[in-house]
Amino acid sequence: MLYVDWLSALLVLIGSLFCLIGAFGFIKMPDFITRVHSASLIDSFGAILIITGLIIQAGLTMASIKLAMILLFLLITGPTAIHALVNTALHDDKNYITGKDSASNT
Amino acid sequence: MKTIFISFVSLYILWELLSGYFKTNLIVLGIISCVFVTILSIKLKIYSKQHERIRLNLKLPLYIPWLLKEIIKSNLHVARCILSSNESIQPQLVTIKPSQKTSAGIAVHANSITLTPGTVSIDINDKNEILVHALTNDTAQGIINGDIDKQVTKLEGNKP
Numbered sequence: 587m588l589y590v591d592w593l594s595a596l597l598v599l600i601g602s603l604f605c606l607i608g609a610f611g612f613i614k615m616p617d618f619i620t621r622v623h624s625a626s627l628i629d630s631f632g633a634i635l636i637i638t639g640l641i642i643q644a645g646l647t648m649a650s651i652k653l654a655m656i657l658l659f660l661l662i663t664g665p666t667a668i669h670a671l672v673n674t675a676l677h678d679d680k681n682y683i684t685g686k687d688s689a690s691n692t
Numbered sequence: 693m694k695t696i697f698i699s700f701v702s703l704y705i706l707w708e709l710l711s712g713y714f715k716t717n718l719i720v721l722g723i724i725s726c727v728f729v730t731i732l733s734i735k736l737k738i739y740s741k742q743h744e745r746i747r748l749n750l751k752l753p754l755y756i757p758w759l760l761k762e763i764i765k766s767n768l769h770v771a772r773c774i775l776s777s778n779e780s781i782q783p784q785l786v787t788i789k790p791s792q793k794t795s796a797g798i799a800v801h802a803n804s805i806t807l808t809p810g811t812v813s814i815d816i817n818d819k820n821e822i823l824v825h826a827l828t829n830d831t832a833q834g835i836i837n838g839d840i841d842k843q844v845t846k847l848e849g850n851k852p
Contacts, residue, residue, distance in 0.1 A: 611774035
């Protein structure tokens with residue numbers, strides 16, 4: 587079972603690394619819409635890798651079924667939330683989308 | 693009637709998966725709450741013909757690995773863009789015309805676009821055109837080429 591432990595540890599570590607990169611980009615990116623792009627990195631690949639690692643660690647139990655369900659719901663609700671956020675920004679002020687917003691400098 | 697029965701059974705399977713215990717009182721409680729939810733869904737007219745449902749079909753197991761591959765590819769691309777300087781990004785807007793016919797297919801298409809990093813679907817207008825924001829030229833080109841569009845149309849099939 588040693589290899590299974592190593593595999594799940596590797597997946598969780600790479601997932602955490604991608605979450606870290608996403609959080610870094612969230613600070614570094616110049617304006618609103620590009621920040622959303624870097625946040626979606628956390629939402630998709632970070633979540634997939636971490637939860638896959640946890641499923642491998644849990645094995646064939648009830649917990650892994652629940653983890654798989656959490657992953658499924660995250661993959662559906664995450665893009666919906668991002669779409670709602672960006673769509674609100676579009677209807678509020680088009681400059682958020684085109685990247686000419688003055689708020690990005692503050 | 694068949695739809696109502698299928699939804700009742702799948703609700704009960706969901707209950708069993710989430711609880712994991714086979715005690716009498718829990719089973720009875722599960723059946724009662726499933727019946728309650730089914731009656732509520734009938735009252736809310738969820739089973740009527742006006743609502744389009746996303747059907748599970750046999751092409752889904754082919755679509756999900758393809759989408760995962762795309763997610764991994766564009767993830768590495770976006771991570772590289774974040775770690776390099778800000779000059780490496782070219783934010784731009786792209787409008788595409790999806791070839792799906794049902795609104796459920798268009799929703800799956802827009803959701804897949806947002807799920808792949810580097811592209812975000814912003815708006816869907818009255819003519820069913822999706823406004824997409826892309827982070828770099830590469831991801832914008834991927835959207836214009838319409839790979840996701842082809843795959844979702846394949847997934848949707850040619851049902852009426």
